[in-house]
Amino acid sequence: MMVSMPYPLAARYTQFLDAVFGGLAEPTSPSWPGAFSELDLQSLWFSGEFGHSFLTTCGQQVTIRDFGIWNHSAGPDFIQTCVQIGDKTWRGAIELDPDARDWERHGHGSNADYNHVVLHLFTQTPLARFYTRNSEHREIVQVHLQPEMLAANAVPRRQAEAHLGRCFTPLASMQDAKIHSLIEAAAEHRLERKSARLQTLIAIHGRDQAIYQTLAAILGYRPNQRAFTILAQRLPLKLLLKKPRNERESLLFGVAGHLEPIKDEDTSPDTRLYLKTLWSEWWKRRHAFLTWLEPATLPPWQNTSSRPGNHPQRRLGALVSILGSWRPITAPLRNREWDLKKFCDALASLDHPYWSHHYTLLSKPIVRPMALLGKTRIREILANLVYPLLIPDQPELGDEYLQLSAALDNHKVRRAALRLFGNDPRSAAFQKRLHQQQGLLQLYEDFCLEDHSACSECPFPERLREWS
Ligand code: SF4
Structure with missing residues (x-):
């Protein structure tokens, strides 16, 4: 026998939420203390403040081998990342949304630019299961970021664009x-x-x-x-x-x-x-x-x-x-x-x-x-x-x-220089000519893009000693 529910206004409110959120309004997981903007969350993620190892929403082990590049243009938030899921390693992009449903709200599910996303991160999700799928209908692995994963004194650093590499130290002392x-x-x-x-x-x-x-x-x-x-x-x-x-x-x-x-x-x-x-x-x-x-x-x-x-x-x-x-x-x-x-x-x-x-x-x-x-x-x-x-x-x-002097504006070169030279004052002198920019791109492609270990197994820092 059907039990009639004593909440006559609930249905109206659900309709109201549906109208506001386009039918996606459902209860969500408990919200975060304090307000972090999406940019703050991205910065915290990229700084490694959430850690490197996680469990997916299905309980699989995920390890971030390389946080890649924080993408400030259109497309997924982090590109050229390397993610180990179970015993398989994937190179691809990571998208971080405050709410899991932003994936559909922002049209990522039908945008081919997001087909190479290998990991979808979010801080909120509806209590009813939300699946992330790309335009090829492939399911994308999800990690639900929780406030307790954050280091206690974590502060967003908005300027970060690329991680300083392990090769920074030997390069800093190189002539x-x-x-x-x-x-x-x-x-x-x-x-x-x-x-x-x-x-x-x-x-x-x-x-x-x-x-x-x-x-x-x-x-x-x-x-x-x-x-x-x-x-x-x-x-x-x-x-x-x-x-x-x-x-x-x-x-x-x-x-x-x-x-x-x-x-x-x-x-x-x-x-x-x-x-x-x-x-x-x-x-x-x-x-x-x-x-x-x-x-x-x-x-x-x-x-x-x-x-x-x-x-x-x-x-x-x-x-x-x-x-x-x-x-x-x-x-x-x-x-x-x-x-x-x-x-x-x-x-x-x-x-x-x-x-x-x-x-x-x-x-x-x-x-x-x-x-x-x-x-x-x-x-x-x-x-x-x-x-x-x-x-x-x-x-x-x-x-x-x-x-030949270099072109003024090249994001890829800037990222490469940031990883290799960080704030070394000599950095500008290593990228002011066109061939230098080409050389940095080559180093970046040969080592940074081939590395799946967030620098730890990259041979470049050790091999530098042999360069004379
Ligand atoms: S991957 Fe290698 S070359 Fe690239 S920043 Fe790390 S240590 Fe340097």
């Missing part, structure tokens, strides 16, 4: 000249590998296509490198250079899938004009590319950059502009008439009637024209294409490469 030579050697190693990759590409596709494909990949930055490469493979240089400019541009934007989802009513009048020009060519040709427009075959564009100027549509606009002056811009990469200043000036002065004034196809126009390629991207082109391509045939350019 400047030795560190410079180590970094230079790592840079050279990196350059050699890039040259070898380019030579392979040239052997397969020819020099021009190798240059074009590499340039496209560089314009894609890391998140869209693959998408840009696929696009450059699908629309090879030979095909594009035969086309009139309008048709070439419409093919690039059409095959990239940037035209189909844009609705006229969402755009500004100047964008409508630009789209009309692109569609006037694209509609005649799109049937030939229909299979590439299927969602599963489209390059998975990532629009998560915190800088609107790096949006893939704008970078594609830059590629269009380079293609418009392909022969003169790339001539020094084919003949032996290399002129650094001329090459950089040619890239810096690229413009486009639409893309010099827009971040995306949906953004409002900017009155003052913006450079299509900034100094940082041009430095990337020098480091990843120009010198690896030219130095094998023109070794005398090696000195010029060593003298």
Whole structure:
């Protein structure tokens, strides 16, 4: 027999909570004493204040082998972490949410950027079990952080970006000249590998296509490198250079899938004009590319950059502009008439009637024209294409490469420098040249990213003694 409950207002209140929290309102575990913001919690986690070993919500043992990098951009909170779950070790990302249900509230469960999350941390969870799943419907291991795990005097340290490595101590007592030579050697190693990759590409596709494909990949930055490469493979240089400019541009934007989802009513009048020009060519040709427009075959564009100027549509606009002056811009990469200043000036002065004034196809126009390629991207082109391509045939350019100043802004280099040199006042001198940044990235990739032990088993600190 059903017992009628004597709480006539409860159902109304549940409805009220549902309305406020979108149906996710359920009782939660007891709340934390004192108020920690999400940023505070992340800082405490990253400082190791919660400890290194935990039990998952299913009772499995979890050990954090490497806390990775505190990600200040879009995507999971901590990236490049290493987590041992049971007897298996995983490299991936960690997401920390104040409430377990934030995972769904913030759309992480349907966002492919979170598919590589290996551990979901939270401080609150509904009493009814909440499962964390990614967009591939894979269940993600959960750890419920509890106040008693925190050290008594734990204080959030918001400035932490990367952990000081175990190699800091031997590096701190190493002579400047030795560190410079180590970094230079790592840079050279990196350059050699890039040259070898380019030579392979040239052997397969020819020099021009190798240059074009590499340039496209560089314009894609890391998140869209693959998408840009696929696009450059699908629309090879030979095909594009035969086309009139309008048709070439419409093919690039059409095959990239940037035209189909844009609705006229969402755009500004100047964008409508630009789209009309692109569609006037694209509609005649799109049937030939229909299979590439299927969602599963489209390059998975990532629009998560915190800088609107790096949006893939704008970078594609830059590629269009380079293609418009392909022969003169790339001539020094084919003949032996290399002129650094001329090459950089040619890239810096690229413009486009639409893309010099827009971040995306949906953004409002900017009155003052913006450079299509900034100094940082041009430095990337020098480091990843120009010198690896030219130095094998023109070794005398090696000195010029060593003298090049670094791009101002490189998060990865900053993290590497923080881990290796911490607050050593000499740190700036070890990263002011482009090749030094490349060398630091190489060390970081070879040691930090290969390490699964939070430095304890990394051979780098001991091997340093052998460097002379
Ligand atoms: S992993 Fe190795 S190279 Fe990286 S910070 Fe730790 S000790 Fe240094």
